[in-house]
Amino acid sequence: xxxxxxxxxxxxxxxxxxxxxxxxxxxxxxxxxxxxxxxxxxxxxxxxxxxxxxxxxxxxxxxxxxxxxxxxxxxxxxxxxxxxxxxxxxxxxxxxxxxxxxxxxxxxxxxxxxxxxxxxxxxxxxxxxxxxxxxxxxxxxxxxxxxx
Numbered sequence: 083x084x085x086x087x088x089x090x091x092x093x094x095x096x097x098x099x100x101x102x103x104x105x106x107x108x109x110x111x112x113x114x115x116x117x118x119x120x121x122x123x124x125x126x127x128x129x130x131x132x133x134x135x136x137x138x139x140x141x142x143x144x145x146x147x148x149x150x151x152x153x154x155x156x157x158x159x160x161x162x163x164x165x166x167x168x169x170x171x172x173x174x175x176x177x178x179x180x181x182x183x184x185x186x187x188x189x190x191x192x193x194x195x196x197x198x199x200x201x202x203x204x205x206x207x208x209x210x211x212x213x214x215x216x217x218x219x220x221x222x223x224x225x226x227x228x229x230x
Contacts, residue, residue: 100145101194103166103173108147110174112137112189117201130172133199134191142174142187161188 095115102109114137147166153175155162161177173193178185191197 099194099196101173101189101197102147103150103169103171103193105166105169105171107150107168108164108166108171108173109145110193111143111145112174112187112194113141114189116191116194116197117203132172132190132192133202134189136182136186136188138183139176139185139187142189161186 093115095117096113097115098111098113099116100109100111114135116135118135120133120135150167151164152167153162153164160179161175163172163175165172171190171193173190175188176186177188191199191202
């Protein structure tokens with residue numbers, strides 16, 4: 083079994099993955115279930131078309147490239163986007179949100195080397211309306227007219 087797909091005992095879909103930015107200057111390791119992908123409609127996720135998930139900080143390890151990272155933080159300061167200074171790719175982002183269990187690291191699944199988007203069962207977060215307490219939905223968020 084390869085290092086990037088080492089299985090973790092409890093959940094057969096929970097695996098250790100290796101990933102990084104486009105140019106290779108940033109590399110990380112994360113233990114996560116990539117089949118349970120999520121999308122958020124907040125302003126940054128919508129603009130970058132991120133498909134990802136979140137883990138507790140102890141499930142994430144930056145392997146190399148800390149000196150190649152820059153960050154972007156906005157709005158309510160829930161999380162920061164960490165991206166490579168050279169190629170501009172957003173790989174992950176640390177944050178804190180009570181509704182998500184406190185500290186987390188969001189992972190851009192598209193930066194995981196062996197990620198297949200066709201295997202992800204996408205769930206949705208309604209970040210645009212700051213509706214975190216509603217949790218994930220199996221269908222896309224309500225349109226603006228549905229929330230009025």
